[in-house]
Structure formats: structure tokens, C-alpha cells
Amino acid sequence: MQAKLVRATGHLLPEETLQDYHRISYKERTTQWACVFKSRHETDLKRRLAYDSSVLTREEVLQLYGPDPDLIDRARQWLSRHGVRVLKQDGFILWLQGSLGQIEETLKMPFGEKDGQFMPLREPLVPEWLAPHIVGFVGLENVSKLYPRFRFPTHPEELANNGQGFFPLDIQTAYAFPASLNGSGLTIGLLEFSNGFNPQDVMTFWNQFGIACPNVSFVSVDGTPNDLGVNAYDLEATLDIEWAGAMAPLANLVVYEANAGSSDTSFALSVLKALQYAYNDVLNCPDILSISYGDGETRFPVSTMQAWDMVARNAALIGMTIFVASGDQGAYGLHGPGRKICHVDAPANSPHMVSVGGTHLLLNNQGQIVEETGWTDVNNNGASGGGISQVFAVPAYQEGIPLPVKAGYHVGRGVPDVALNADPDTGYAVFFQGMWTVVGGTSVASPIWAAITALINQNRVQAGKSLIGYMNPRLYGIDHASTFHDITVGNNSYDGVTGYDCTPGWDAVTGWGSPIVVSLVKSLS
Incomplete structure (x- = not known):
């Protein structure tokens, strides 16, 4: 029958x-x-x-x-x-x-x-x-797509180092990186959908700043070659490698390159393949994974986002920590024209990934923070992705937090969890295709947070403890006053969509704020 x-x-x-x-x-x-x-x-x-x-x-x-x-x-x-x-x-x-x-x-x-x-x-x-x-x-559609989450400055006169952007030492000083830790013995995976990267570019970047060149492995998820292209996805791969390696120079870096989809293949399926490949990779064994791509959650089938989250949840069970850029379209969350309503990015909406938002960072001549605000759409050049997911329910670790819900929406997983400098007008130096440029965006913040976690894990291993693993509940359970710069000024309104305000404590622009790394290492160890 x-x-x-x-x-x-x-x-x-x-x-x-x-x-x-x-x-x-x-x-x-x-x-x-x-x-x-x-x-x-x-x-x-x-x-x-x-x-x-x-x-x-x-x-x-x-x-x-x-x-x-x-x-x-x-x-x-x-x-x-x-x-x-x-x-x-x-x-x-x-x-x-x-x-x-x-x-x-x-x-x-x-x-x-x-x-x-x-x-x-x-x-x-x-x-x-x-x-x-x-x-x-x-894989039943080839319409949806993830986009790199970086941007170029529109006001280069505001950039640090006479327009060159922040250097690695600037970020290490501003966020109090402990000099005794370097990520030794840990492995950071970087999920990419590019044609590849030029090893000479990343070596030039690290040599310029006197950084011991990390070991970088290239892994093709589905036969994608390292073709050293020049499109936006290739710039994304390059900046991810350069800045993850700069912040944790003795960590191993594994670049997982996957197909970006075509007329006969689905980008959404490529994302699932890449996540599952990293999860299964017992040869390189990534402890931490960073994803610098996304788009608004209404651009994907719900079942696709739930499938991505299933792999992230399994990764949490085996002790892998996953970071993802929260997006650069503020509360709007969409790449390109769309309906003027609030969205959060996927896969940043996953409750089993740490979503990384963005700030605007100003330093004095000694490298100390003068001002740090939520990355706000002042120059019409992006804002920190954040808001309330309409796909995923409130996870246990966010229960008790006053999650802001706009009229007509229901309460769900709040995005982001944490933040770091991301405004392109306070952007980062990057060496790409033989030239220096400056970029910002939450796609730079995500691999830096991955590197920070390598330092946390290194300290834990030295103390005879296990890796931090599923980090989300731990981030919500620590003393935030001593471990984060609480960002209370700014918002993430963007492109005519009224967003959310920065507030004391957790907010939907910067999460708990930007890290005081030395204190965070101690608190999470």
C-alpha cells in the first residue's frame, strides 16, 4: 500500500x-x-x-x-x-x-x-x-546566496595611521590582548566561498608587521581550486586569513573553500557542505570556525537555515566554537533592495553560533580607546547587523534578557552576541593583489573574535582544561562589567529602516560589547 x-x-x-x-x-x-x-x-x-x-x-x-x-x-x-x-x-x-x-x-x-x-x-x-x-x-533552489560582510571607507580622512587604517598592534593594544598568548597549538577554520587567495599577499601583510607567519592550509570542500581571483569573495578570504593570523600568529589556519553556487548548483547547499566538511575534518581538527558571510533571513528557506543550525549544534557538541559576522546592513539585514522591514542575517541567526556585531572605534596616540560607539549609518555606509530572529526561538542562554521586539514581530533569538570594531571609516589595513587597501565590516570582526578564542583555548589548555567549545552560554554567564566594553551610544538604523539603540548591558547592535581580552581570557578559563 x-x-x-x-x-x-x-x-x-x-x-x-x-x-x-x-x-x-x-x-x-x-x-x-x-x-x-x-x-x-x-x-x-x-x-x-x-x-x-x-x-x-x-x-x-x-x-x-x-x-x-x-x-x-x-x-x-x-x-x-x-x-x-x-x-x-x-x-x-x-x-x-x-x-x-x-x-x-x-x-x-x-x-x-x-x-x-x-x-x-x-x-x-x-x-x-x-x-x-x-x-x-x-538545494531545491539556486536563488539564495551569502554575501561577504565587508565595506570600504567613505571618509578616509578619519582613518588611523594617516589613512592606512588600523594595524594589528592597534587592535591588540585597544582591546588588551595578553602578550603571553599567541594561539599556539590551536586551529582556526575559515569558511570561504571565493576563488582562493594569494599566499604572497598574506605573507607580505604579516611580514610588514613583524608577525610570525602562521601555518595556512587550503582545503577544497568540493573540488574548488585556489585560482587567486580578484573578486569580492577573494578579498574576503584574504582579509580573514591576514587578520586571524595577525591576532593569533602561532595558531594553524585552515581555509575551507567551497563553490559559490552556479546555474546548476545551490549556494545554500555549498554552505551546508562546507559546514559539514569542517565538522567532519579529523585531519585538521578545527577548534574554532569563522564565517564572514550572510544575508537577511527572509532570503532563505526556513529548512535551509535550520539545516545549517543543525550542523552548528553538532559542532557545539564536539567542542567547536563558531563565529559569524552579524551583517553590515543594520536592522535591515538585506543585500540589495528589499522590503523596508527589520531582518537579521543568516547564518548569524543560529543560536549555536556566536554572532559578531560592529562598533566605531577611536584611539588616542597611546592606542587607548577614546570613544567606542555602535556602528551607525552616519555616512550611509553600513551599520552593525542586529535584531530579533523570526526563525529561531529565544535560546536558554538569552532567557531573562530584555530582548527588544518591534510591533508586528515576535520574540526570538537576539543578534548579535558580541562586537568589535567594524566601521569602514575606522577600518583595517589589508594587503590584497599586491596593494594596500582599507576595509571594515563585521566580516573582519568575526575572524578576530575567532583568534581571541584561540588565545582563550591556549590558556585553558595550559591550565589542564578542555577547550571552551560551545561558547554562547559561557558568554552570557560571566561578569560583563570586567570583560567587555559596554557600548551605550549608537544605533543600527539603516536605509530608512529604524533599528535598535545601544543600551547598557546586552543590546541588538553590539551584544555585550567589545572585548577586554586579558580579562575575558581569565574569566573564561
Whole structure:
């Protein structure tokens, strides 16, 4: 008897107008996609993350919380009957390949097409026995995309060092980095969607400032070569490497390069692949991961964001700390034109990643902070991403915090958690394609926070303790007066959207504020 079919929700794109898409004609077009399964024993898993800091192995995560093997086998058989090729089972994920016609027939779901882009026109239908056990499918559209979160200055006369931007020593002095720590023995992973980076650029940067050159490994997630391109994604990879290495010079850096999507592949699937690859990487074993990309959460299917978060949650269980840029569009959160309403960025909305917002930083001649405010859209050149997620609920570590909710919205996960200088008009020196330039944005703040965590972990290891791991609950449970610069001036209104104000304590512009690193190291050790 044929199984009853039910709708699996969360696969449509809220920002797209269905009427603009016509039924797809070239159904032989082949694409990769994924079926992502929910965890078992969800209540126990949440309790462990909230109250138990012990670390699991990858095998233990799968054994304790992974999907039932019989369910996986049944799902494989169902997919294979429809001609879908199961490429691999990878923990909670089945990696799949098939033509759009096969996917339509399997999921009883028509595809729409516009200018080479495709997406579902209806939610998929799946067997009733499968629906309660899946997060959903990723890769059913090639519309959504992550963007680098950096910007260039519009008022270079305000930049430090006679217009050259901040140097590594400026940031180390301003935020009180302990001189005794350098990240030795730790590994920072950098998730990138570029063509690659030029090793000569990063070596020149480090040599200019007398920094011991970190060990950098290039890992291709899906066959993406290191082609040394010159687009915005390549600049992103370069600045991530340069500044993570400058702040933790003896840490190992692993650059995970993934495909940025194409007419036949999904960017959202590439993100899932990259996250899962870093999670599985027992060769390089990244302790910390930094992601400097994002876009407004209404630009992605809900099931896609939940799938990304599932991998981040599993990473938390094995002791990996993930940082992500909160975005550069303030409370607006969208790349390019969109509806004038508040959004937070994805994947910065994930409750299992540390979201990093932005500040505007002014120093005196001794390198001390004269003023630090929330990065505000004064010069129409961006603002700190932040607000309240409409996808993810309030995590346990944010309960009790007065999360600001605007009329017409519901309370959810608050973004960001922490901050660092990000205003491009108080930006950072970067060496790219043989030239010096200055950039800002939360995409610089994220890898610097990853480097700070390498110092925290180094100190913990020296004291005979485990790595900090899932950092979010710890950040909310410490004494913030001694470990953070509380940012109380500024807002993140942007492009006509009224945002949020900086306030004492946590706020939706800078989180808890910018770090006093030496105190943070001590408090988290």
C-alpha cells in the first residue's frame, strides 16, 4: 500500500514572488541536493548544551542523537525508487543527486524558473512516516546566496595611521590582548566561498608587521581550486586569513573553500557542505570556525537555515566554537533592495553560533580607546547587523534578557552576541593583489573574535582544561562589567529602516560589547 503523503514545510523563499516564475521546461537539468534529518532525544540534547560542558566525539553524537538507521534505510529506498541517486550518508545528512524532473516526481512539487534560477513553487510532499523526522531538503533552489560582510571607507580622512587604517598592534593594544598568548597549538577554520587567495599577499601583510607567519592550509570542500581571483569573495578570504593570523600568529589556519553556487548548483547547499566538511575534518581538527558571510533571513528557506543550525549544534557538541559576522546592513539585514522591514542575517541567526556585531572605534596616540560607539549609518555606509530572529526561538542562554521586539514581530533569538570594531571609516589595513587597501565590516570582526578564542583555548589548555567549545552560554554567564566594553551610544538604523539603540548591558547592535581580552581570557578559563 502506498504511504500517505504530507506537506514538508519550510522550503519556499519568502522574498520571491511566485508569479514571476514560470514552470521549468528543461527538466533534465541535474543538481545536487540533500535530505537533512532531525536529531533524536531532542530534550536531552538541549539539556546537555545548556548545562553540560563535557565534549562528545563525532561517533557519540551520531550514536546518542543521530537518526535511526532503519529510518535512513527506508528513506534511501524511497528516494532510489524515484531514480534519485543517493551519493552518500553523512551522519544526519543524505547527499543526493537527480534531475529537476526526478525531484519534481519524487516530492510532487513543481519547480519555477526565472533567468536561469529555479525554486519550488509549492512545499514538497513526503511520506507520512518520514515527515516528522526531517529538518527538510537543502538545494531545491539556486536563488539564495551569502554575501561577504565587508565595506570600504567613505571618509578616509578619519582613518588611523594617516589613512592606512588600523594595524594589528592597534587592535591588540585597544582591546588588551595578553602578550603571553599567541594561539599556539590551536586551529582556526575559515569558511570561504571565493576563488582562493594569494599566499604572497598574506605573507607580505604579516611580514610588514613583524608577525610570525602562521601555518595556512587550503582545503577544497568540493573540488574548488585556489585560482587567486580578484573578486569580492577573494578579498574576503584574504582579509580573514591576514587578520586571524595577525591576532593569533602561532595558531594553524585552515581555509575551507567551497563553490559559490552556479546555474546548476545551490549556494545554500555549498554552505551546508562546507559546514559539514569542517565538522567532519579529523585531519585538521578545527577548534574554532569563522564565517564572514550572510544575508537577511527572509532570503532563505526556513529548512535551509535550520539545516545549517543543525550542523552548528553538532559542532557545539564536539567542542567547536563558531563565529559569524552579524551583517553590515543594520536592522535591515538585506543585500540589495528589499522590503523596508527589520531582518537579521543568516547564518548569524543560529543560536549555536556566536554572532559578531560592529562598533566605531577611536584611539588616542597611546592606542587607548577614546570613544567606542555602535556602528551607525552616519555616512550611509553600513551599520552593525542586529535584531530579533523570526526563525529561531529565544535560546536558554538569552532567557531573562530584555530582548527588544518591534510591533508586528515576535520574540526570538537576539543578534548579535558580541562586537568589535567594524566601521569602514575606522577600518583595517589589508594587503590584497599586491596593494594596500582599507576595509571594515563585521566580516573582519568575526575572524578576530575567532583568534581571541584561540588565545582563550591556549590558556585553558595550559591550565589542564578542555577547550571552551560551545561558547554562547559561557558568554552570557560571566561578569560583563570586567570583560567587555559596554557600548551605550549608537544605533543600527539603516536605509530608512529604524533599528535598535545601544543600551547598557546586552543590546541588538553590539551584544555585550567589545572585548577586554586579558580579562575575558581569565574569566573564561
